[in-house]
Amino acid sequence: MTDRTPARPTFDDEGDDALGGFVAGPDDAGKRLDAVLAAHLEGLSRNRLQALIKAGEVSVNERTVTEPKHKVHEGDTLALTLPEPEDPEPKGENIPLDIVYEDDALIVIDKPAGLVVHPGAGNWTGTLVNALIHHCGDSLSGIGGVRRPGIVHRLDKDTSGLLVVAKTDVAHQGLSEQFADHGRTGPLERSYQALVWGAPSGLRGTIDANLARSEANRQKINVVRSGGRHAVTHWQVQERFGPADQPPLAALVECMLETGRTHQIRVHMAHIGLPLIGDHVYGAGFKTKANPLPEPLRSTVTTFPRQALHAGLLAFEHPVTGETMTFESPVPEDFKALLEALRKF
Known part of the structure; x- marks a missing residue:
């Protein structure tokens, strides 16, 4: 009997590498996308794969899929792109903030044009996240991820205006749910x-x-x-x-x-x-x-x-x-x- 299971590619999670694609076998049919990738790719954790899927780095049959729970079918071609490695954890910087409102749970900022929201390629310092870490101290630690602590939505660098940031896990979860719902069932506007x-x-x-x-x-x-x-x-x-x-x-x-x-x-x-x-x-x-x-x-x-x-x-x-x-x-x-x-x- 011929083994139809694809070979297990190995990644070191460095560089902008792309897997040209592997075909899902019969054992993959009906399983979640993140589970199938975890079964076929060595060196990448299930959590890391879920993050890559949500970031738009995974395609199924040449179509970007952003839901880790997406069901895979036998014969689907799966491809994954690994982005550049992330910089170290951002540090606090004394950057002035226009604070519209603040309490123990959240902070509302009036962001000026030109200020990047979170660190990324070409903007590892001087961002809103660096300013928030300096302003809020340890209260942002671990909320929403290392590179985007407290961030539940963002504005483009050159777009000005209002942005809310969570200061606790409870606030982050509650605000994230509202933004995911897009105001369909709540007051988000x-x-x-x-x-x-x-x-x-x-x-x-x-x-x-x-x-x-x-x-x-x-x-x-x-x-x-x-x-x-x-x-x-x-x-x-x-x-x-x-x-x-x-x-x-x-x-x-x-x-x-x-x-x-x-x-x-x-x-x-x-x-x-x-x-x-x-x-x-x-x-x-x-x-x-x-x-x-x-x-x-x-x-x-x-x-x-x-x-x-x-x-x-x-x-x-x-x-x-x-x-x-x-x-x-x-x-x-x-x-x-x-x-x-x-x-x-």
């Missing part, structure tokens, strides 16, 4: 202010388009017709800019998240032809819109250093007291200056 090129024809709408990491550029996210992760953004026009007798040059749009995916608002708005002003990743093709503008608007737009996106509203249920907490943040000065320049056009 996230609203962003975005300045976009052009303007939609209607006053409000919904973008329902799955997102996946680009195979060509792993730093970018694409809208995909099949597979990927479910993503929904609701939008509402607050203001249009430009001469009354011409199509709108730009618009101020409120974006409400029903899901929270990487770069979701930026990708979704670009997908419907309304990229964010200043977004050099997803709106680079629209930079020529600024060329015919009069001064000083042209200079204000072309020198705006980031995507015009601000997390202005955050509401959630306090994980200990059960109270609904609502916080609002006005747009920062750079966003405000751009907004005022557009209003004068």
Whole structure:
């Protein structure tokens, strides 16, 4: 009888190595993805494999799967990519924080643009996590993982606004459950202010388009017709800019998240032809819109250093007291200056 069980690959968990793929055998059928990988890969613990799956480093039949409990079928081709090794545990750094609210369970920060939330490639120091470790001391130890202590959601480096961080395991679990539920059954609410090129024809709408990491550029996210992760953004026009007798040059749009995916608002708005002003990743093709503008608007737009996106509203249920907490943040000065320049056009 021929042995149909694939050979057991061995990994040392160093470097950006990729397993070209192995085919699940009959003994793997019906089992969880993390269990199958653990059975076939030496040198990687079950917990490590679960983390890699959730991070999007595992594919089944060339489709990214992020659920460790995903059921494997005989004949499935499984592939795993091992990321670069993580840096040592982050250290506290005396970085100023704009603290909106704090108690023994959590802390709400108004994050400035330019501040990275947690350590990663190219940003091992100077992050919000380093600042939080310095501010909170040992209370963050072990909550949510070494690299992301207390973090339950994040904002892109160049997105400003409100972010809540857990200070205890109980708070971390309670907040994580709310963000995983996306406000479907609770008071969680996230609203962003975005300045976009052009303007939609209607006053409000919904973008329902799955997102996946680009195979060509792993730093970018694409809208995909099949597979990927479910993503929904609701939008509402607050203001249009430009001469009354011409199509709108730009618009101020409120974006409400029903899901929270990487770069979701930026990708979704670009997908419907309304990229964010200043977004050099997803709106680079629209930079020529600024060329015919009069001064000083042209200079204000072309020198705006980031995507015009601000997390202005955050509401959630306090994980200990059960109270609904609502916080609002006005747009920062750079966003405000751009907004005022557009209003004068």
